[in-house]
Amino acid sequence: MISAYSGTAVRAAEKPLLEAGNGPALMQRAAYGLYAACARELLERRGFLYGARVTVLAGAGNNGGDALFAGARLGRRGAAVTAVLTSAVSHPQALAAFRSAGGRTVELSSAVEECTRLCAASDLVIDGILGTGGKGGLRGPAAELARAFAGLTSGSNPSPVMIACDLPSGVDADTGRADGVHLAADLTVTFGAAKTGLMAGPGAVAAGRIEIIDIGLGTVPGQAVRRLETADLSGLLPSPRKTDQKYSRGVLGIAAGSAAYPGAAVLATGAALATGVGMVRYLGPESVCRLINTAHPEAVCATGNVPLAHVQAWLAGPGAGTDEDQRRRALEAMTSGLPAVIDADAISYVEPGLGPQVVLTPHAGELTALLTRLGETVTREQIEGDPLRYARRAAELTGATVLLKGWATITASPTGETYSQAEATPWLAAAGSGDTLAGILGALLATNRCNRDADLEPPAGYYAELAAAAASIHGRAGNLAAQAGPLEPSALPAAIRTVLGELAAMREASKRAGRRPKNREWQSVPFNALPRLR
Ligand SMILES: NC(=O)C1=CN([C@@H]2O[C@H](COP(=O)(O)OP(=O)(O)OC[C@H]3O[C@@H](n4cnc5c(N)ncnc54)[C@H](OP(=O)(O)O)[C@@H]3O)[C@@H](O)[C@H]2O)[C@@H](O)CC1
Ligand SMILES: Nc1ncnc2c1ncn2[C@@H]1O[C@H](COP(=O)(O)OP(=O)(O)O)[C@@H](O)[C@H]1O
């Protein structure tokens, strides 16, 4: 599990260490972690470190200090390092170390064009303009450079490896908002703890991969945004017991699809079956029942009512359109007291007073409509710019758990627990892909251990965690299905099976070896695992 904290909370955790005079040591640890990541990326991607062209973008504060110290270490290993100083002041000790390692410096204000070309022709650029002390987007010459650099490196031109120091400059460390110009990275090396701004909205898009360097901060105060890693998924996925029969494994009721949109019901059913339920009971029009049974003969289909169907969880809404019977079923499902996924058209019937076991799964457009109906004035752009804030607000207003879709999918519980998953691929932005996410989540709601075991009380935030797990499986399946070219959502159920099979095999292998499975996207380097400082 990765826990991310606001920049403000990380600075509060640093405070006692700074007061005790440990500031320089913290900076050396941060700089060493950054240097080690840069050296590794250069060796992996370019095959050499000696002679590599490295540009350090260095701002006025400690973020620039970290980047300059890391640049000095690269210089001592033979890289040709140049620092672009974006401010009239620089961290004095770091600048001195950089120069004494043979680093060349250029002042940005007098040479924006030259500096932009220098960045574009580099093997590696370290973005150390702004860190947790940044306010708003980049300004002045730094903004000009960022704009021109984006133009030069777009399309088929070869691009340098971009590594952000702590966070991409111009991104808000607390929220992930990017109100002005900002830089983007292939990798963000972040210090002490991940920042929430790397987990949501534009910040999550700009961060690239994330590597956390432990600099010995200890406990960070405040509520974390969590991200599930591979090892965290196993306890949340269906796992039949030797004594199970089909009903005890978990039955999912699906009230989705209509004569106008039958496909959504087929996709949701396929995804739920691939995730592993004991049975799908489908309720909807006869024409959709026939279609579902052609694709999935095992689904039990009827035109009946929600209160009479014996199930462990509900999924309502995908493809429901204006079908009145489906509307009634969705309302019955969300007030049944059972766990329920409320997706697509059904989100427009939501009223306050729901419980955390109801999971709403809007995209930004659907959330705009919901919040507006509940009296909150907001635009789609505002939600896309600050998804953490609005997912949490919707959970607060409805009492339900909210899964807000996007590049990083945010899940928020009404008691405040929040998750962010970013395994997805933009190929998942396709009609029908949300229906499969709803199917996966429906299956997890029906089969989860708290639902199956009457003695287990779901802990606070449990449904947000299950929703995050569903987003993770969906993202992993999307990546797999997109390997063969543009993704067709109807290919997702087969990919879900493969992903779940791989996860089960990984779990078994790591159980035998006695260690946690590794996550490829996220890496955390503990302080005591860093090589000794020289
Ligand atoms: N504390 C520690 O011990 C450790 C800290 N660490 C590192 O320090 C980083 C935080 O450092 P920091 O506090 O110096 O702030 P930083 O992000 O470098 O920027 C501040 C400077 O930028 C300026 N500025 C602000 N906004 C601007 C804008 N939009 N456009 C242009 N300029 C703008 C601002 O000027 P001001 O607005 O105050 O006039 C000020 O001069 C943190 O991210 C991590 O990398 C690690 O080494 C571990 C130990
Ligand atoms: N740019 C993107 N990158 C990654 N995933 C995305 C992106 N855009 C959308 N997605 C994912 O694709 C799915 C689309 O869902 P949705 O818009 O509800 O589709 P539909 O309702 O047509 O099935 C969501 O899981 C969302 O998180």
Ligand SMILES: [K+]
């Ligand atoms: K930075």
